[in-house]
Amino acid sequence: MPARLKRLLENPPPGPFREGFWRSPIRGPWLASVLSSALLPLIVICAVTGFVSHAAYDPELGSNSVTGPSPLPIELLPFDWPATWPWLYAVNQGLHVVAGIAAIPILLAKLWAVIPKLFEWPPVRSVAHALERLSLALLVGGSLWVLFSGVLNIQLFYPWPFPFVPAHYYGAIVFLGALLFHLVIKLPVVAAALRERGLTPLREDAAHTEPEPPLAALGEIQHTSAPAAPGPTTVSRRALLGTVAAGSAGLVVLTAGQSIGGPLRQVSILAPRGREYGDGPNDFPVNKTAQGRGITEEMVGSSWRLTLVGSARVELSREQLLALPQRTHTLPIACVEGWSSTQDWTGVPLRDLATLAGVPADRAVFVQSLQEGGSFRKVTLNPGQVADSRSLLALKVNEADLSLDHGFPARIIVPALPGVHCTKWVSSLDFTKEA
Numbered sequence: 001m002p003a004r005l006k007r008l009l010e011n012p013p014p015g016p017f018r019e020g021f022w023r024s025p026i027r028g029p030w031l032a033s034v035l036s037s038a039l040l041p042l043i044v045i046c047a048v049t050g051f052v053s054h055a056a057y058d059p060e061l062g063s064n065s066v067t068g069p070s071p072l073p074i075e076l077l078p079f080d081w082p083a084t085w086p087w088l089y090a091v092n093q094g095l096h097v098v099a100g101i102a103a104i105p106i107l108l109a110k111l112w113a114v115i116p117k118l119f120e121w122p123p124v125r126s127v128a129h130a131l132e133r134l135s136l137a138l139l140v141g142g143s144l145w146v147l148f149s150g151v152l153n154i155q156l157f158y159p160w161p162f163p164f165v166p167a168h169y170y171g172a173i174v175f176l177g178a179l180l181f182h183l184v185i186k187l188p189v190v191a192a193a194l195r196e197r198g199l200t201p202l203r204e205d206a207a208h209t210e211p212e213p214p215l216a217a218l219g220e221i222q223h224t225s226a227p228a229a230p231g232p233t234t235v236s237r238r239a240l241l242g243t244v245a246a247g248s249a250g251l252v253v254l255t256a257g258q259s260i261g262g263p264l265r266q267v268s269i270l271a272p273r274g275r276e277y278g279d280g281p282n283d284f285p286v287n288k289t290a291q292g293r294g295i296t297e298e299m300v301g302s303s304w305r306l307t308l309v310g311s312a313r314v315e316l317s318r319e320q321l322l323a324l325p326q327r328t329h330t331l332p333i334a335c336v337e338g339w340s341s342t343q344d345w346t347g348v349p350l351r352d353l354a355t356l357a358g359v360p361a362d363r364a365v366f367v368q369s370l371q372e373g374g375s376f377r378k379v380t381l382n383p384g385q386v387a388d389s390r391s392l393l394a395l396k397v398n399e400a401d402l403s404l405d406h407g408f409p410a411r412i413i414v415p416a417l418p419g420v421h422c423t424k425w426v427s428s429l430d431f432t433k434e435a
């Protein structure tokens with residue numbers, strides 16, 4: 001090895017690469033292990049609900065897939081998304097978003113606890129070390145990406161030119177792969193830290209907070225984030241953990257109302273669509289407005305027709321639809337962003353429209369909107385969804401005509417259907433497209 005390179009590797013550059021730079025005495029395997037143990041269940045909730053949400057889109061049907069062919073070797077939920085429990089998607093997305101938000105302070109604390117490792121010197125010691133660091137880059141980058149892209153998306157401020165769903169989805173898959181690898185490597189450290197120290201550090205105030213000694217179980221091999229030259233204690237481990245827990249709980253209180261409802265709705269100030277919108281029949285959250293989607297009064301005026309395609313082709317005006325037997329059901333719109341809103345919808349059951357088009361009621365249907373461009377202008381519903389008697393082409397909400405923003409003249413409402421598939425401003429239902 002050339003002498004200059006050798007000197008460089010032996011002498012870290014000044015600043016964070018020097019051993020004495022990171023001095024907090026509370027850094028070490030115990031703190032990192034406790035934060036990881038708090039993070040893991042939240043990540044599991046986000047991962048499971050994320051894949052369930054992916055399945056709820058029924059990506060194998062028609063043009064429903066927004067992520068392209070599955071990168072996973074197996075179909076995660078190899079059956080159609082059921083319409084059985086109307087609240088299912090609302091609960092799934094509520095959990096996904098609330099768990100993700102609760103994880104943010106814990107993840108930041110965890111990154112703080114292990115940040116000295118980012119500045120390890122020399123940067124690469126061996127092939128194995130290089131692979132471990134690469135996996136850490138994917139782990140840290142992946143976790144930050146899924147959380148921040150998710151938050152920006154639900155805050156309606158998604159500034160990138162590429163679509164959110166595939167970017168969030170593939171980011172999550174990279175992150176979970178790196179996490180699996182990391183868990184296998186780190187499980188012995190977490191087990192040793194929790195076994196050797198238990199919850200003792202939670203009983204220590206700042207005056208009794210000492211730097212962590214090395215873990216006995218790991219002997220010589222440990223590379224810890226504990227400082228080589230600890231500075232004086234300024235905060236106890238339990239105060240740090242308490243602050244993180246309070247931050248997490250506070251964020252949950254300020255956002256969860258959009259999913260849970262009740263009095264919490266009034267304080268969900270971090271949820272752009274979570275709060276009450278007054279109490280008129282159409283005063284509930286609007287996702288995309290008619291104006292934003294290029295829908296004008298003329299398009300939905302007296303010339304509007306619904307086209308049914310089956311063994312026959314049928315055109316119906318809104319008056320003709322209103323003259324058919326009407327059904328009312330109380331069903332939520334549950335957006336992928338975590339908010340949901342339950343209303344009384346009135347309209348014609350989709351299975352009656354199938355019958356009118358001359359096809360059996362357990363057929364898939366391809367729904368199109370008047371909306372010309374952009375996403376969410378079409379959906380394929382599975383046969384079980386069409387057959388469910390509560391699945392409606394809704395014409396009214398809370399006994400009033402749908403407002404233009406809520407999809408006048410007609411929109412889709414189906415139990416447990418992801419909000420993005422509750423197509424507004426419907427123009428045609430095609431029961432002949434093989435899904």
Ligand SMILES: Nc1nc2c(c(=O)[nH]1)N[C@H]1C(S)=C(S)[C@@H](COP(=O)(O)O)O[C@H]1N2
Pocket residue numbers: 284285286287288293333334335336369371375376377405406407419420421422423424425
């Ligand atoms: N044609 C059309 N339908 C649409 C959308 C859209 O952008 N265009 N947005 C969807 C999304 S993402 C949701 S969550 C629901 C919200 O319905 P709302 O605006 O009536 O609350 O409408 C869905 N239907």
Ligand SMILES: [Mo]
Pocket residue numbers: 287334335336337419420
């Ligand atoms: Mo949505």
